Amino acid sequence: MALIVKKFGGSSVATTEKILNVARRILSEKNPDDKIVVVVSAMGDATDNLITLAEGIDNQPYRAQYSREMDMLLTTGEQISIALLAMAFQKLGHHAISLTGAMAGMRTNSVHTKGRILGIEPARVIEELNRGNIVVVAGFQGADKFGNPVTLGRGGSDTSAVALAGALKADECEIFTDVDGVYSADPRVVKNARKMREITYREMLELARLGAGVMQPRSVEMGQYFNIPIHVRSTFNDKIGTIIREDYTLEDKDFEIRGVAHDQKVAKIAVLGVENVPGVAHKIFAALAYANIDVDMIVQSIRNLERNITDMVFTIALNDLPEAKKVINRVAEEINAATVLIEEDVAKVSIVGAGMLGKPGIAARMFGALASADVNIDIISTSEISVSCLIKASQLTEAVNAIHDEFFAD
């Protein structure tokens, strides 16, 4: 007997035919004694259609004054899909019951439209499992202490599923998605990218941070917190995918790195000719932090030792650039910088792997691979389990392939 939480996203339940297919698949994979909880998102475009309705009342429905009512509105999306999926199980001859996030005990804070899970009280879920039901739970939602419906922020349904698996002490949480696992690099960029059988929470978090889009970081953190294995697998076939867990159980743990990530949505800002006195770096980065802009790679280089003049170079997310320009131009004037340069045609390529700990040669092999491919490195930054290089965006494909070939040859 196993207790398994399975999560299906909106595209998997976009039509009633697809909902019936999800139910058939779950029943075909279920052992007689298994207890199954299914977490689902709203059907395909349902959420967008609800937002369009709200725009009929006010064309800016996401203004803060409406956030509670938007949650009242949007939580109906998942409520529809859970009811239909429970009916699909019944149609196929299996007992099933649907529960909203509130009914499943997902307790959130009261920050409407971007709530966070505070705790889970899954008594009703357990009761219904013990009655022989497949329990279908609405993802992306919970209720605050007053009973108001609250939707979770980005990646909400994955987070719901993993958190519920944790609270239920499930054997596994399966995330069904449109890719069939976590790859050593983006298969759209690297033809012979290989699917990893296992990856650790830490590595997955680092990959996500560095641009790999398979899982939202919050749900991986949640898995790590509860120590629940997360099985990322395909909606379209029944192959084993990738299991995200605390530590490896299989022999392929000898890979020195787990993946090559890349991110094109970055911009580089260089503040040149700054007097190198205490407090200059603080002025720049405090102003950015105040504007809620995350800074990623940072390099400070000495341009003129005698005159004590330095350059500050750093990267940010591309969509923060308009706001960042305003902030930096203001600060540059204040600190009397010579000039500000902005570059948008840059990209970041990274390697990630717990295996690189204590193996200094790994970073060198990455730089060597880039050199062989004639790719110039602009900035380098490292964490305990990753190395990142900023390069020209036009060289991204060669760069990712060269690094992948270096570490995943054979």
Added chain:
Amino acid sequence: MALIVKKFGGSSVATTEKILNVARRILSEKNPDDKIVVVVSAMGDATDNLITLAEGIDNQPYRAQYSREMDMLLTTGEQISIALLAMAFQKLGHHAISLTGAMAGMRTNSVHTKGRILGIEPARVIEELNRGNIVVVAGFQGADKFGNPVTLGRGGSDTSAVALAGALKADECEIFTDVDGVYSADPRVVKNARKMREITYREMLELARLGAGVMQPRSVEMGQYFNIPIHVRSTFNDKIGTIIREDYTLEDKDFEIRGVAHDQKVAKIAVLGVENVPGVAHKIFAALAYANIDVDMIVQSIRNLERNITDMVFTIALNDLPEAKKVINRVAEEINAATVLIEEDVAKVSIVGAGMLGKPGIAARMFGALASADVNIDIISTSEISVSCLIKASQLTEAVNAIHDEFFAD
């Protein structure tokens, strides 16, 4: 200061523009100190669209096995309209909050898709009113003691509104509808039908039972139970409608009858040539009751005193006829009846009024009016506050007008 519960049906909130209109109207009629609760149904076709979705899972979604999930599905219809209406109030600058039936404290039994209200615990509604909110409540729904969503049976939203008004000890419950009040006869049949300013619960219930479709009986019963005046008025204009209450407060209480009702959806069944021995009537009507068929008017007449042969004639609702035919043919054979006659081209015309109590001349005037119009009476039945006649369906319009002229001349 007044506490008023207002109910708007699905056609009044069919689009976001109409929802904004409802909000504008309520605000324009609101005195600054008034406390307002608005009960709404699902938008226009929303419920039908949800049923169509369910039919994608099983073409018989109303089978009993699905009833809980149908409620989970259908309750989203009102949840969408309450969220949008609360947003509309906010857009227009007034504080408002939406509450599902469950959140508003509508406690029901667990008979899914035709639940009954067991009690109301409106603490949250009162709290939100005291905070200065207009409270928008989902009609047609509540939750059972396990927290499962339950939809109410027919007329559910009216019943929700009146019951909530009762629990809140509201000053009045306004039911907005597509007619502007209760008329002395159906205005589509009687040109000079007059709108009644007041009518009692008893009379309204009797009119509803006898075919007047303005209000569902359950909601009138609920009003009577809580002694809450129900104001039936038009969605399309701001005229005063009809107030349903325990007793009259206005001088027009001197009308001897309150209305002429009619019902074309009836059928007559005659079981002819039955031996008049004890138990024959029981056999016929027990069989119909067992098949859940309500019998309305009943006449037993002696055809042949010497041979002790009798005829049993009665009416039923037209949509019960197919089932009734089967039952009656079986019983007729059993009791050895000579023949069974079915007539579908019949109609029932009735007068209703508490004023007829103790005034024996009223019924006679009705019969006289029918005679003057050359309308033959087939069956007569009476209750304390009504008299009904079965006539030919083709003479219905003349019959209703003749009776109406008799009692509402001037």
